[in-house]
Amino acid sequence: MRTTNRTKITTLPEPTTATQPLVLTVRQVADLLQISPSAIYEKTRWRGGQKNPLPCRRVGKYLRFVRSEVEGWLLSLPVASRRAKRRYNRKAA
Numbered sequence: 001m002r003t004t005n006r007t008k009i010t011t012l013p014e015p016t017t018a019t020q021p022l023v024l025t026v027r028q029v030a031d032l033l034q035i036s037p038s039a040i041y042e043k044t045r046w047r048g049g050q051k052n053p054l055p056c057r058r059v060g061k062y063l064r065f066v067r068s069e070v071e072g073w074l075l076s077l078p079v080a081s082r083r084a085k086r087r088y089n090r091k092a093a
Helices: 026-033 037-044 067-076
Strands: 057-059 062-066
Touching: 026 037, 026 062, 026 067, 037 062, 062 067
Parallel strands: none
Antiparallel strands: 057 062
16 A cells, blocks of 8 residues: 655745735735725725725725735824714603
């Protein structure tokens, strides 16, 4: 009986440079921001009430994101305040 020793060969991604932007998929951006992929799609939509949508590029039917633009978008969001929750009073019946 003959056995072969197979090793899995993996290639490392090329390091990014200042001239080569890192392009991310929806899943990678969701993992980076720690939110669901459906929330990523929602944040890319341009709507009247949303002033600052998540910047993306369309490649065919797919969305792609530049990592530096996503990080810039995240830093441009307003900081959440620490005010107390609003209390709702029930109306007397």
